[in-house]
Amino acid sequence: MYIDSHCHLDFDVFDEQRDSLILRCMENKVGGFLVPATTFVSWSKLAKLVGRYPSWRAAYGLHPYFLSEASFEQIDVLGEQCDAQRVVAVGEIGLDDWPNAVDMKTQIDFFSRQLDVAKSLKLPVILHARKSYDLVLKYLREIGFSYGGVVHAFNGSFEQAKRFIDLGFVLGIGGTITYPRAKKAHRVLAALDHGSFVLETDSPDMPLCGFQGDDNTPLSIPLIAQCVASIREESVEQIAQQTCDNLLRVFPRWNEDLL
Numbered sequence: 001m002y003i004d005s006h007c008h009l010d011f012d013v014f015d016e017q018r019d020s021l022i023l024r025c026m027e028n029k030v031g032g033f034l035v036p037a038t039t040f041v042s043w044s045k046l047a048k049l050v051g052r053y054p055s056w057r058a059a060y061g062l063h064p065y066f067l068s069e070a071s072f073e074q075i076d077v078l079g080e081q082c083d084a085q086r087v088v089a090v091g092e093i094g095l096d097d098w099p100n101a102v103d104m105k106t107q108i109d110f111f112s113r114q115l116d117v118a119k120s121l122k123l124p125v126i127l128h129a130r131k132s133y134d135l136v137l138k139y140l141r142e143i144g145f146s147y148g149g150v151v152h153a154f155n156g157s158f159e160q161a162k163r164f165i166d167l168g169f170v171l172g173i174g175g176t177i178t179y180p181r182a183k184k185a186h187r188v189l190a191a192l193d194h195g196s197f198v199l200e201t202d203s204p205d206m207p208l209c210g211f212q213g214d215d216n217t218p219l220s221i222p223l224i225a226q227c228v229a230s231i232r233e234e235s236v237e238q239i240a241q242q243t244c245d246n247l248l249r250v251f252p253r254w255n256e257d258l259l
């Protein structure tokens, strides 16, 4: 049994095939899905879909790359939104130092306000951090955030990994690891403790090596697990079990009878 700890199954691209995709995932032992919201307008659709699929868990938040339509009023109702069905985290939130993202000062403002909401709700967070690990760590410490969560699509150094792990986070390992050229990521993954990572696809993004140009789906999770198992010289069953255990530990609200 696998869980995809980060997939955007609410996106329109899945509208036509969502039911059949979930069914195929179940047949391939991918039986749980954590779907983090991106923008305010996406929250209501996600909430509806979570009601329809018992295997889904949700996180609500404002993604740092899509803040152009965001407002602080939306954060005012984030706490209320987190009362919705099957919410396990706030996310995805963070800092994205990428061309065309809104300025970093604005991002920091949205990030710290959402961290405050998560802290007051005692909820873990799903972190989106691109070229910003040290800055994200700085604000986690400054706010005294102690509820942990997942660092989505982690590709930092072992030192950075350790700093997040010390704060109660696990690292999201996804399709990037399947590329032979990702030597540094392979070394970091091989050195991690078994309790410190989970599997994710970021569907429909982050295609696996050999599938560039295709929409990614949670069906990739067993392939990612195989790759992780070979890098760590462990069995794929071990990876499946450990990563599920890790996810349930980090997201205590995830109802265990799902498994």
Ligand SMILES: [Zn+2]
Pocket (backbone or CB within 6 Å): 006, 008, 036, 092, 152, 202
């Ligand atoms: Zn994402």
